[in-house]
Amino acid sequence: MSHHDEENDTAGRADEFLQVFKKGAEFTQDLLKENERLRFRVVKLEEALKEKGPDVVADGPEALELKKKILELEQEKEEILGQIKVVEEENQNFANRYVEIEEENNMLANLYIASYQLHSTLDFKEVLKIIQEIVINLIGAEEFAVLLLDEKTNLLEPVASEGLEISALPSIAVGSGIIGETVDSGENYFIESMHGYVCDFQKPIVCIPLKIKEHVIGVISIYKLFEQKDEFTNVDYELFTLLAGHAATAVFSSRMYSDSERKLSTIQGFIDLLTK
Amino acid sequence: MTGYKVLVVEDSPTMRQLIVFALKRIRGFQIVEANDGVDGLKKLSAEKFDLILTDINMPIMDGLKLVSMVRNDPNYKETPIIVITTEGAIEDRERALALGANEYITKPIQTMKILETVKKLMSV
Numbered sequence: 489m490s491h492h493d494e495e496n497d498t499a500g501r502a503d504e505f506l507q508v509f510k511k512g513a514e515f516t517q518d519l520l521k522e523n524e525r526l527r528f529r530v531v532k533l534e535e536a537l538k539e540k541g542p543d544v545v546a547d548g549p550e551a552l553e554l555k556k557k558i559l560e561l562e563q564e565k566e567e568i569l570g571q572i573k574v575v576e577e578e579n580q581n582f583a584n585r586y587v588e589i590e591e592e593n594n595m596l597a598n599l600y601i602a603s604y605q606l607h608s609t610l611d612f613k614e615v616l617k618i619i620q621e622i623v624i625n626l627i628g629a630e631e632f633a634v635l636l637l638d639e640k641t642n643l644l645e646p647v648a649s650e651g652l653e654i655s656a657l658p659s660i661a662v663g664s665g666i667i668g669e670t671v672d673s674g675e676n677y678f679i680e681s682m683h684g685y686v687c688d689f690q691k692p693i694v695c696i697p698l699k700i701k702e703h704v705i706g707v708i709s710i711y712k713l714f715e716q717k718d719e720f721t722n723v724d725y726e727l728f729t730l731l732a733g734h735a736a737t738a739v740f741s742s743r744m745y746s747d748s749e750r751k752l753s754t755i756q757g758f759i760d761l762l763t764k
Numbered sequence: 765m766t767g768y769k770v771l772v773v774e775d776s777p778t779m780r781q782l783i784v785f786a787l788k789r790i791r792g793f794q795i796v797e798a799n800d801g802v803d804g805l806k807k808l809s810a811e812k813f814d815l816i817l818t819d820i821n822m823p824i825m826d827g828l829k830l831v832s833m834v835r836n837d838p839n840y841k842e843t844p845i846i847v848i849t850t851e852g853a854i855e856d857r858e859r860a861l862a863l864g865a866n867e868y869i870t871k872p873i874q875t876m877k878i879l880e881t882v883k884k885l886m887s888v
Contacts, residue, residue, distance in 0.1 A: 566833060594786070595874035601785055605778040621778045628872035716870040717850030 593637035595723050598626055599730050606738035610745040615738045616648040619708070622731060624650060627724060629694075629710045631687065633657055635697075636706035636739065637671060644671060644707065651712065657689060670695040673703045676728060682719070687711045694720075696728050698736035705736055768886060769794045769811065773804035773818040773830060774848075781874065783817060783831030783848065788876040790888060801825025804834060812839065815886060817878075818844065820849040822858070828863055844885040 602622045609615060616634060623629045631651030635644040644667060646657040659672065663672045670677050675693040679685065685693060692709035699705070770793050774780040784795050784813040796813070798804035808816070816834065820827035827847055834840045846867045847860045857868045867881050882888075 590876060597785055597875065598782055598873070601781045602778065605781065618778055621776045625776065625779045625782070625871050625873055628850075630850075714850055714852050714871070747806060 496746065531736060574764060591723060595727060599727065599734075602731060603734040606734050607741075610742050612739070612746050615735075619648055619735050619739070620648055622735075623708060623710070626727060626731075627710070628714045629712070630714050631712035632692075632710040633689075634706065634708050635667065636661040636743075637662070637704065644668065647706075652689075660690075665690045665763055666692060667707055667709055670697050670707055670709075672702050673697075674699055674702060676725075676732075678720070678725075682713075694728070696732045697733045698732050699738055700733075700736045705740055708732065708735070712726060765876060767792050767794070768814040768854070769796065770815045770817065770882075771796050771798060771807055771813045772803060773798040773801065773816065773827065774857055775800050775822040776818060779819070782873055782875070785876065787817075787882065790878065790882065800829065801830035801833075804830050805809075808834065808840065814842075815882065816843060816845045818845065818847055820847060820851055820856070821865065831863045831865050832862060846878075846881055846885070848873070858876075865886070 516749070532677050551588040598737060605618050606622075609618070619634055623632055628649070631649075633646050633649040633652055633654070635657075636647050637643075640647050641659075642660065643659040645659050646654050647659060648654070660667045662668050666677055675695050677692070679691075679710070683692055689709075692711050694710040696708045696709075696710075697704045698707060726731075733762070770787060771778075771876045772780055772783050772787070772795060774797075775785060780797050784797060786840055796807055798807050798809075799815060802816065802825045804816075805825070807813075818827040818830055827849065831845055831847065833845070834845060844866045845864060847865045848869045848871065849856070849860075850871045851857075855870050860868050866885060869877055869881060
């Protein structure tokens with residue numbers, strides 16, 4: 489190859505390279521333009537998304553899937569809230585039941601102590617004192633009387649009182665008035681309403697028969713409650729009945745014991761006289 | 765075990781038993797009983813107590829006198845005192861609180877109220 493031919497070949501190759509370079513430059517220009525166009529399109533779409541919010545894609549399959557999921561979660565949430573409500577109600581019921589059981593427990597504990605004390609002695613006067621303590625401190629009575637039945641005269645005789653002068657209290661015949669009728673019927677008496685009540689010995693607000701099985705040996709009649717106690721509770725009604733039973737047996741046994749002690753002492757006196 | 769020492773001052777044995785029986789439901793309470801204010805003071809000076817429950821109407825020395833004397837004792841300046849009484853008038857309550865009682869509970873005895881008050885004062 490001659491020198492001239494070499495020059496021509498080099499020039500051709502340079503020209504060819506220049507053409508390729510130009511095409512590359514044009515392609516780059518096109519890419520840049522396309523890039524610019526797409527960026528513009530992205531900006532436009534972003535603006536539209538901002539303006540229209542989720543509606544832009546509301547009908548897309550992903551959106552539908554998400555909507556379905558949201559519905560499922562909403563239902564689940566409702567179910568859980570429902571369950572929570574049920575559990576809360578159950579909790580409340582348990583709490584109420586707990587309070588009731590506690591009250592019942594306390595009442596039984598009080599009754600246990602009261603009956604234990606009532607049966608802890610055979611001294612008649614002490615038994616009466618314990619009955620008074622119980623009626624004052626457990627029932628909340630300020631004025632009351634304990635009357636025992638004299639079976640020889642069939643009269644109820646006052647044997648103890650609180651807030652009332654015992655010497656001023658009359659004997660009451662069985663069947664006469666509220667107190668006498670309580671002995672007859674053997675049923676507890678409670679006044680219908682304490683509103684406007686005026687103390688009257690013949691008309692107590694409460695009259696509880698002291699019963700050993702069906703045998704009435706006396707009554708507790710109440711005329712006034714403490715000012716902080718304006719009404720009876722359900723526990724009081726139960727307490728009255730249960731206490732009346734224990735009080736009755738305690739009174740009965742202590743009286744029998746006193747009588748037998750007295751008789752024993754008399755007999756012993758006779759024996760001493762005879763043997764000396 | 766809390767290990768608190770509690771003094772119950774009450775002249776009625778039945779009521780004392782009721783209060784003691786209720787307090788025994790709180791674990792770890794060591795309970796000492798006194799028949800009246802004088803007996804209470806004697807026991808308070810013999811050992812240190814963390815809580816005092818007292819009645820008001822008692823023979824020899826009543827509960828209000830006891831509260832007043834306890835509060836004048838430097839050893840018992842801060843010791844909680846609960847008064848349990850039949851006296852329901854507002855002035856009785858105010859007098860007891862003014863003398864230094866922390867709580868005033870009226871009878872008839874309500875075990876739950878006594879326990880709630882004790883638990884609140886002793887943080888048990």
